[in-house]
Amino acid sequence: MFHLAIKDMRFSKVKYGLIALILFLIASLVLIVSGLARGLSDDNISMLAESEATEFYVSTDSENQLDQSGFLIEDLVNDVPTEEGWQPLITHPVRFVHEGKADEKLAATMIPVDRDAKLYPGVTGGEDLTNDASLNIIVDQTMKADGVSLQDTLYDEATDLTFTVVGFTEGQTYRHTPVVYVSETVFYAEEISPNQVANTVVIFEGNDTLKASIDSILEEGEWVDKSAVIDAVPGHSSEQMSLNMMIFFLIVISVFVLAAFFYIITIQKLKQFGILKAIGAKNRFLIGSTLMQVVILSVFSLGISVLFTYSMTFILPEGMPFHFNLGTISMYSGLMFLVSILGALLSSRRIVKVDPQQAMGGAE
Amino acid sequence: MTLPLEVKQINKRFKDGETYIDVLKTIDFKIKKGEFVAIVGPSGSGKSTLLSIIGALLSTDEGNVLINGKSVKNLDESQRSEVRLNDIGFIFQTAELLPYLHAEDQLDLVAKLNNMDKKERKERAKALLTDVGLEKRRKHYPHQLSGGEKQRVAVARAFMNDPALILADEPTASLDEDRSHEIVSLIKQEVKAKDKAAIMVTHDESLLTYCDRVFRMKDHHLIEDK
Numbered sequence: 014m015f016h017l018a019i020k021d022m023r024f025s026k027v028k029y030g031l032i033a034l035i036l037f038l039i040a041s042l043v044l045i046v047s048g049l050a051r052g053l054s055d056d057n058i059s060m061l062a063e064s065e066a067t068e069f070y071v072s073t074d075s076e077n078q079l080d081q082s083g084f085l086i087e088d089l090v091n092d093v094p095t096e097e098g099w100q101p102l103i104t105h106p107v108r109f110v111h112e113g114k115a116d117e118k119l120a121a122t123m124i125p126v127d128r129d130a131k132l133y134p135g136v137t138g139g140e141d142l143t144n145d146a147s148l149n150i151i152v153d154q155t156m157k158a159d160g161v162s163l164q165d166t167l168y169d170e171a172t173d174l175t176f177t178v179v180g181f182t183e184g185q186t187y188r189h190t191p192v193v194y195v196s197e198t199v200f201y202a203e204e205i206s207p208n209q210v211a212n213t214v215v216i217f218e219g220n221d222t223l224k225a226s227i228d229s230i231l232e233e234g235e236w237v238d239k240s241a242v243i244d245a246v247p248g249h250s251s252e253q254m255s256l257n258m259m260i261f262f263l264i265v266i267s268v269f270v271l272a273a274f275f276y277i278i279t280i281q282k283l284k285q286f287g288i289l290k291a292i293g294a295k296n297r298f299l300i301g302s303t304l305m306q307v308v309i310l311s312v313f314s315l316g317i318s319v320l321f322t323y324s325m326t327f328i329l330p331e332g333m334p335f336h337f338n339l340g341t342i343s344m345y346s347g348l349m350f351l352v353s354i355l356g357a358l359l360s361s362r363r364i365v366k367v368d369p370q371q372a373m374g375g376a377e
Numbered sequence: 378m379t380l381p382l383e384v385k386q387i388n389k390r391f392k393d394g395e396t397y398i399d400v401l402k403t404i405d406f407k408i409k410k411g412e413f414v415a416i417v418g419p420s421g422s423g424k425s426t427l428l429s430i431i432g433a434l435l436s437t438d439e440g441n442v443l444i445n446g447k448s449v450k451n452l453d454e455s456q457r458s459e460v461r462l463n464d465i466g467f468i469f470q471t472a473e474l475l476p477y478l479h480a481e482d483q484l485d486l487v488a489k490l491n492n493m494d495k496k497e498r499k500e501r502a503k504a505l506l507t508d509v510g511l512e513k514r515r516k517h518y519p520h521q522l523s524g525g526e527k528q529r530v531a532v533a534r535a536f537m538n539d540p541a542l543i544l545a546d547e548p549t550a551s552l553d554e555d556r557s558h559e560i561v562s563l564i565k566q567e568v569k570a571k572d573k574a575a576i577m578v579t580h581d582e583s584l585l586t587y588c589d590r591v592f593r594m595k596d597h598h599l600i601e602d603k
């Protein structure tokens with residue numbers, strides 16, 4: 014079966030090459046768009062997606078948008094120690110001047126943390142954050158694309174403060190900006206935002222008594238889970254929806270295109286199938302070798318388009334939100350594989366219907 | 378001794394709108410091993426229909442066909458293909474080779490379908506292609522062979538699985554006179570050498586000299602020349 018499939022494809026190189034090319038192009042498009050969707054999503058919400066926080070207390074009228082939500086947490090800090098399992102989360106937008114480098118300002122989201130707090134992801138390079146009053150920051154590694162390196166200084170006009178980059182972290186972006194972690198000590202000492210204000214309060218595991226006591230102190234808010242907060246990040250849902258829609262239609266199109274191609278090839282070979290049946294080949298064998306061809310073609314084309322998509326990570330400019338995620342890529346390649354098998358199966362009905370008797374009595 | 382082929386009282390009708398038209402009526406004959414039989418008759422007289430029924434490609438309305446003593450009457454489609462694969466070798470009007478296989482692979486394929494082991498396949502294919510005079514063309518593809526050479530490959534293919542019965546429907550229809558005589562004498566040579574039974578349908582009376590017996594289709598009946 015395998016050899017017959019291969020010999021046929023080797024003989025009709027152009028025909029099968031064309032299908033392989035089309036499958037490759039469509040699959041690459043699907044994979045690249047999915048990489049883009051993933052990259053955009055990461056760029057917008059990875060700080061939340063990676064966070065260990067499970068539930069967020071947000072203002073009732075904020076529509077779950079962290080930037081629209083805010084609480085005075087002075088009473089809460091006094092009455093319920095954070096050791097009970099909650100932490101305040103402040104997302105403070107800043108625009109840095111990269112001293113001695115580019116003229117344009119670098120937008121970022123500053124988050125004050127205690128280096129031992131669960132909200133702090135730690136560093137992947139450089140030095141870790143300290144809890145003292147030094148103006149050190151840990152920045153997401155996407156800032157490297159903007160030319161930021163260790164020991165660079167970033168100046169914030171709004172507060173007239175100059176920070177030193179001491180470490181990098183990764184997977185920490187929010188609203189298409191890199192997250193910058195600064196120690197709580199500095200943040201409050203320098204009064205970067207009004208004292209004891211937080212956008213939201215987060216907990217890390219469901220705890221009804223804690224939730225109730227926080228609710229009774231802060232009031233005017235409600236507990237929502239992480240996915241609700243992620244969905245409410247401006248742009249996220251609409252970006253993902255339009256890209257997923259594109260992927261969906263690409264896949265629908267490929268079902269039709271591939272089914273049509275396989276159908277034409279099958280039709281062209283019906284006479285051959287009739288002869289083969291007459292001399293003793295069974296339907297199972299004929300459908301088997303047809304499917305075998307599709308499997309070989311798909312594995313080959315999809316393999317190349319995965320490699321091609323992977324090479325995109327090197328070709329595309331660094332700032333481009335494109336993420337080659339193995340999980341997403343395997344899911345969509347798997348889907349494309351199923352799509353081509355499905356397309357081929359549609360024409361196998363024609364193979365079954367071929368009457369071997371047509372072989373006898375001569376050529377029409 | 379079981380006969381390679383026994384045809385018993387076959388009737389066949391085709392539906393034509395509201396009515397039925399008789400094509401074959403009470404066809405009855407036997408063929409022994411080593412016999413090369415010809416069937417002649419006017420166009421539309423039912424020769425291909427009869428060959429299809431004998432070849433387990435078409436069912437009868439009444440009567441029965443025994444191949445190697447086994448009835449093909451109540452077999453399902455899969456069992457019929459087994460019979461065609463194992464017990465019958467087909468030669469068609471045109472060679473009907475697969476365009477993407479060279480001569481040796483054409484033979485190899487049918488033996489592979491029959492689960493013959495690789496060594497035996499190779500040996501048989503080589504021997505048969507030598508028998509039909511194509512030992513130098515073993516690796517040639519159909520588009521590299523002449524019409525007569527292609528039909529020789531088809532003849533070799535028909536013998537590949539060592540069937541009891543060879544069925545050839547106008548095997549020379551697409552060939553010139555000299556080529557026709559070559560092919561038919563080749564079929565005869567193999568039938569005699571391998572002690573097979575063979576039926577050939579033909580329009581060419583000059584080819585009947587190669588055959589041991591001649592049947593004629595006449596008014597839906599098959600009558601043997603004496």
Ligand SMILES: Nc1ncnc2c1ncn2[C@@H]1O[C@H](COP(=O)(O)OP(=O)(O)OP(=O)(O)O)[C@@H](O)[C@H]1O
Nearest residue numbers: 374391392400418419420421422423424425426427
């Ligand atoms: N599937 C079918 N349905 C209806 N009628 C059919 C069918 N197959 C054959 N016939 C009819 O049966 C008759 C015999 O056909 P067949 O092909 O057996 O003739 P033949 O002797 O082989 O002719 P030729 O010498 O031209 O090949 C013809 O009249 C044909 O029209």
Ligand SMILES: [Mg+2]
Nearest residue numbers: 374375424425
């Ligand atoms: Mg005919």
